[in-house]
Amino acid sequence: MELCLALTAATSSCQVHIAAYLLPHVPQQVLGALSVEILKAAGERSGGSLDGVAFLLQSDFLGDPAATYAVADIIAKSEDEAVAPELKTFLRDHWSEGAYMEGLRLGQEHYMNLVRIIKWGESPICLRDLPAPLTVAIAYLPLYRECVKAGGCLFSQRLRGQLVEAARRLGDRVFDEVTHGRELVVFLENHLPNFLLHPPRTA
Structure with a gap:
């Protein structure tokens, strides 16, 4: 969870250089397991901007384009009311x-x-x-x-x-x-x- 928070804090505050440094050092299986939560947390901590979410997706944070697109699509189609509406709309309109x-x-x-x-x-x-x-x-x-x-x-x-x-x-x-x-x-x-x-x- 600390990893998830570190990544989302870096991206949501537009400190993309920090996230860019962290991502290659995180095992892919860990990112895969936390992928949905990472994007959700980045959306929740966006402060009105989804630049952090966009950065994670554009950087192919899962190291597998099909998997990165798939996790965005999962959240876009989610019926979980805990997911920020702005995040779902953004992913539905651009990444689904x-x-x-x-x-x-x-x-x-x-x-x-x-x-x-x-x-x-x-x-x-x-x-x-x-x-x-x-x-x-x-x-x-x-x-x-x-x-x-x-x-x-x-x-x-x-x-x-x-x-x-x-x-x-x-x-x-x-x-x-x-x-x-x-x-x-x-x-x-x-x-x-x-x-x-x-x-x-x-x-």
Whole structure:
């Protein structure tokens, strides 16, 4: 229990460097056994912010993406009234299986909107006449930048769903629920113009 409190105190007070130091020194079986309680405690001690919870999840605190996503989903679906409503809402909207499906839906909707613009848009700039990399950049550079800003080892399920859908539209490889975020971002990055990813430095 002291370990649980130490981790959640570190994350809930935004002292993420302390939590980052502690996590690698804790046996995985211990983290696994306490995973639900750690996230619940981080939510309870959030002080109105869930940054600590987000840090634990983004850092893949269980050392296993599937397990880390699963524990977030368990709490999101929990009917335990002792779980802070704000924590359940946060996990349901961003880290649950439902959030992954919503991310897929948003990705599909985004793609269909792009197709409509290309086919029937009245903009003086005809997207279909642009080089393919620029069309991809218009479609997916905002998503890429959101992922870069999020950082961490894992992306939220909502973001991951959008990445999976983007990757499916861009290539012949099969991406599904077992594909994790970093691989998807690298795949997306390879389809974006390099000058947009690494703009030249100004004097």
